[in-house]
Amino acid sequence: MKREPVIGLEIHLQLKTKTKLFCGCSSDYIGAIPNTNVCPVCLAVPGTLPILNDHAVELAVKTGLGLHCSICDNTRFHRKHYFYADLPKAYQITQYEHPIAVKGYVDIFAGGKEKRVRVHHLHLEEDAGKLVHPTSDGRLTGASYSLVDYNRGGMPLSEIVSEPDMNSAEEAIAYITQIRQLARYLDVSDGEMESGSLRVDVNVSLTRPDGSLGTRVEIKNINSLTSIERALEYEIARQNKVLDEGGHLAQETRLWDDVAGVTRSMRSKEGDRDYRYYVEMDLAPISAGPEYVRKIRESLPEMPWDKRERFISEYSLSPEESLHLTEQRETADYFEACVSEGAPPAKCANWMRMEVQRMLHDYGIGINNFPVPSAELGKLIIKVEKRELSNTQAKDVLAVMAEKKTSLEDAVRICGVSGGKITGTALEEAVMKIFDSEPEAVKTIREGNDKKGAKVKFLQGLVMRETRGSADPAEVASLVNSMLH
Ligand code: ADP
Ligand code: MG
Ligand code: ZN
Numbered sequence: 022m023k024r025e026p027v028i029g030l031e032i033h034l035q036l037k038t039k040t041k042l043f044c045g046c047s048s049d050y051i052g053a054i055p056n057t058n059v060c061p062v063c064l065a066v067p068g069t070l071p072i073l074n075d076h077a078v079e080l081a082v083k084t085g086l087g088l089h090c091s092i093c094d095n096t097r098f099h100r101k102h103y104f105y106a107d108l109p110k111a112y113q114i115t116q117y118e119h120p121i122a123v124k125g126y127v128d129i130f131a132g133g134k135e136k137r138v139r140v141h142h143l144h145l146e147e148d149a150g151k152l153v154h155p156t157s158d159g160r161l162t163g164a165s166y167s168l169v170d171y172n173r174g175g176m177p178l179s180e181i182v183s184e185p186d187m188n189s190a191e192e193a194i195a196y197i198t199q200i201r202q203l204a205r206y207l208d209v210s211d212g213e214m215e216s217g218s219l220r221v222d223v224n225v226s227l228t229r230p231d232g233s234l235g236t237r238v239e240i241k242n243i244n245s246l247t248s249i250e251r252a253l254e255y256e257i258a259r260q261n262k263v264l265d266e267g268g269h270l271a272q273e274t275r276l277w278d279d280v281a282g283v284t285r286s287m288r289s290k291e292g293d294r295d296y297r298y299y300v301e302m303d304l305a306p307i308s309a310g311p312e313y314v315r316k317i318r319e320s321l322p323e324m325p326w327d328k329r330e331r332f333i334s335e336y337s338l339s340p341e342e343s344l345h346l347t348e349q350r351e352t353a354d355y356f357e358a359c360v361s362e363g364a365p366p367a368k369c370a371n372w373m374r375m376e377v378q379r380m381l382h383d384y385g386i387g388i389n390n391f392p393v394p395s396a397e398l399g400k401l402i403i404k405v406e407k408r409e410l411s412n413t414q415a416k417d418v419l420a421v422m423a424e425k426k427t428s429l430e431d432a433v434r435i436c437g438v439s440g441g442k443i444t445g446t447a448l449e450e451a452v453m454k455i456f457d458s459e460p461e462a463v464k465t466i467r468e469g470n471d472k473k474g475a476k477v478k479f480l481q482g483l484v485m486r487e488t489r490g491s492a493d494p495a496e497v498a499s500l501v502n503s504m505l506h
Pocket of ligand 3: 041044060063
């Protein structure tokens with residue numbers, strides 16, 4: 022009997038607040054000198070008290086609504102006890118029995134079909150500090166001492182806990198990608214795995230012969246989507262092998278070693294009893310209330326999946342095009358602004374997928390920093406529609422607009438392509454370029470040895486090709502002649 026993989030994910034999103042969750046320290050800690058972004062509250066000096074950051078609550082509620090969760094009327098904090106150097110209070114303020122949001126779902130697309138992954142709940146919690154293990158030779162292991170940096174301690178996180186509803190690495194990746202997109206649409210988190218503003222704990226098990234859930238393993242320390250895929254594939258194979266050989270699996274926490282490409286046992290999984298959860302008496306329960314939730318619900322932007330559907334129905338785009346254009350909210354906005362200039366949606370979509378995409382890639386920038394305003398691209402596309410510019414000319418014009426940060430009009434002038442024809446200085450430049458590349462022919466003509474005029478014709482032909490046929494042949498002929506003599 023084939024055992025089926027079962028996967029449940031815990032995603033931590035670092036929320037985009039200005040300050041930490043329970044104190045006034047800045048949340049802009051990346052790159053700061055270690056232990057400078059701290060205060061008595063986040064350092065757990067005895068006698069200090071936490072004060073809840075209401076913006077964090079708002080962002081968590083927003084996320085919960087985006088995940089189709091019910092927002093709980095009564096929510097409160099608990100203390101989760103464990104002793105570790107990155108946690109100065111020796112307990113983490115988190116939520117346990119009364120999280121902010123429960124019972125949601127996310128629809129994902131994987132393996133050629135749609136699937137609903139249920140979200141068990143979303144809760145708020147504070148982040149821990151960071152341990153640094155310096156080695157004299159720069160190796161990753163074998164440090165003889167550790168350093169601790171509390172700058173990140175107390176940062177607001179919302180943890181999204183899924184039901185064990187995924188059955189393949191592909192589904193897990195699709196789920197994470199969907200949550201990341203949601204977080205960015207809602208502007209609640211950067212959702213960057215590289216910088217740690219999105220972190221994932223992976224739980225995986227194999228079904229038993231009777232179909233029930235098997236013993237699960239939790240994998241930590243995975244820092245990219247590719248690594249999550251690799252870790253899952255490794256772990257599924259490992260568990261299958263242990264069971265095939267008649268062994269037993271332990272419920273444990275394993276660490277992913279990205280270099281070796283293996284998971285290693287870290288510790289047996291703590292049960293909840295080990296954490297001795299207590300109600301956090303220093304923080305009052307929060308009662309969000311329907312009015313508060315209604316206001317936040319009304320402030321929500323269009324959700325990515327709704328935009329995806331609307332782009333297909335409103336602009337007659339293919340599902341692939343719509344998927345591409347709605348991947349980032351900013352790209353979708355740019356596209357719609359382009360269309361609102363009166364350019365045909367299909368053409369706008371095509372320009373964005375081909376030319377704009379390529380230029381963003383070449384410049385290494387995002388659509389936010391693309392120097393050509395959407396209205397200008399819209400007008401450019403309209404010029405192509407009206408056959409005032411050929412496609413090739415329009416591409417050149419766009420390149421000039423981006424490079425020189427000029428208006429459409431100026432770029433058209435610089436390219437010398439107004440009215441669809443290359444004239445003036447642009448044409449002279451093209452002729453000079455051909456002369457430079459054919460010094461022999463130029464010399465022959467100038468020395469009077471081109472009796473039949475074949476070399477002149479040859480040069481004229483090259484100029485026509487250089488200008489991609491958009492120069493007037495008669496003008497080219499006279500310009501070549503006058504410039505030769
Ligand atoms: P804990 O509090 O110990 O982390 P939870 O019950 O909160 O445990 O579950 C954590 C995650 O583990 C959830 O995302 C859940 O979907 C997942 N999970 C639970 N059981 C299994 C299982 N048998 N296989 C895979 N994932 C599981
Ligand atoms: Mg957990
Ligand atoms: Zn602080």
